[in-house]
Amino acid sequence: MVTPTKHAIGLRSASGVELLAHIGLDTVTFDGTPFSLKVKEGDTVKKGEVLVEFDKAFIEDIEESALHQKIFTVVS
Structure with a gap:
């Protein structure tokens, strides 16, 4: 999963563990401005x-x- 605002990326391992990597706290409000995605949804x-x-x-x-706070959400 890649959010349209590029501030968060969801990953799923081969065993099904899911991880959400979220950059910053209210970065969704930046509408993607400071982010440059290097992957697209569905990439391995x-x-x-x-x-x-x-x-x-x-x-x-x-x-x-x-950026001093790091929050990871793991859903399995």
């Missing part, structure tokens, strides 16, 4: 592969503490 990815790049300074300017 490998360990070490870059999924998304983002402009850290852009996010920090708007969300001072957003």
Whole structure:
């Protein structure tokens, strides 16, 4: 799963474990501006592969503490 706003990516392992990687806290409001996706929905990815790049300074300017918090949701 890749959100249209590019701020979150969902992954599913071969065994069915799901992981949501979410960058920042209110980054959905940026409408994708600081993000550059390197994968698309349905892609098979490998360990070490870059999924998304983002402009850290852009996010920090708007969300001072957003990148200091890391939140992962695992659904199995």
